[in-house]
Amino acid sequence: MNISFDNTENAFAYKSDKELKSARLLFNTMGFPWFVQLGTRLTPYIMKTGVPMVHGLIRKTIFKQFVGGETLEETASVGNTLGRYGIQVILDYGVEGKEGEENFDRATEEFIRVINYASTQTNIPFISIKVTGLARFELLQILNEAPRLRSGIHDHEEEIAEWDRVRDRMYSICEVAAEKNIGVLIDAEESWIQDPIDRLTMEMMEEFNKEKVIVYNTIQLYRHDRLSFLKLSHKIARQQGFKLGMKLVRGAYMEKERERALDKGMASPIQKDKESTDRDFDESVRYCIENIDDISVIIASHNENSNLFAASLLEEKGISHKHHHVHFSQLFGMSDNITFNLAKEGFNVSKYLPFGPIKDVIPYLMRRAKENSSVSGQTGRELSLIKKELQRRRA
């Protein structure tokens, strides 16, 4: 294997000089933490006022970098471009924070439309779902907190009926996905609503993952209990006779998690340091690859060491780069150096490609802005790669 994540010619082959310069400006701007802090606080409010200038500015900058388009149709051309470079797509109808039964039903229909569209394309094997797009956040929180509910014994009939509707929505999505052979990746969210999400996902896996893997759960390795949860999930899957689908991520809500734990005087669910997160992430990669017959894994990370570790492990064990139980994935707009170079080496690799109206994808965009603003984070790396490629093209 002769893989290098420094090859910017491969990484940015699909971007014009103009697009690269816009990306350089955006990442430069995100390098100012005070600006990002102010922006992420103010933007959701400004968007509500509907000022057209702000809408336009977001569309041309951060939205263009991280989102495929406002509609499925607009996003299709981005998906096709990626396909030309051997890159697959995880299509994400990225609407967040919309509550109400009508909105949940509408989202279910949209997810099914996305699955139907994905099944007509050669490079869209997965869609992704947030359970908070189908269920009331507070309901999930109640289910998470009430042990009686967790055991299935509950005396609030309305909440039982509400949860049954959530289960029906998820079931109908997974049923179409199974019919069309499209994988459904269920995102991990805040720890205080994650328990019912895990239970629902395990239920769906039991139903749909008998012969092949359709449904995937997500574990966030910034939580100190998730490596053992992975092993427990594997044990249950074996006992119940289904295959496990697992997306591995480090986790996107660290600050929120820590603040809440501090506020409530609880022990934090987050690892004590970054090294512990990295260790558990790589250990999970190893565990999944060592159990490749039972587990289908998606290594969802921008960390070059973790991606190299996974790729080398496959080599070491003589497992094909194209094994259908191992996929790599990065978010659209980030770490093209990893995605495009993995694709060149023949690995299964995808971009997680969200789409949706600008006002609905704002929470997603704000997470990306924060993630890219930390000094030790991704910004420096993205910027240096973009600059390197612009220089190479000038030479």
Ligand SMILES: Cc1cc2nc3c(=O)[nH]c(=O)nc-3n(C[C@H](O)[C@H](O)[C@H](O)COP(=O)(O)OP(=O)(O)OC[C@H]3O[C@@H](n4cnc5c(N)ncnc54)[C@H](O)[C@@H]3O)c2cc1C
């Ligand atoms: C395809 C895809 C799907 C995703 N789906 C989800 C999802 O369902 N749910 C979700 O939450 N996120 C999801 N993410 C986002 C993901 O969690 C972040 O992109 C990720 O945390 C960034 O980490 P990294 O692996 O790229 O590596 P790095 O950049 O090496 O790691 C940064 C991460 O390490 C952790 N970390 C940083 N400092 C510390 C510290 N002091 N102590 C402990 N841990 C620390 C944090 O999680 C931080 O985000 C997804 C990402 C991808 C690519």
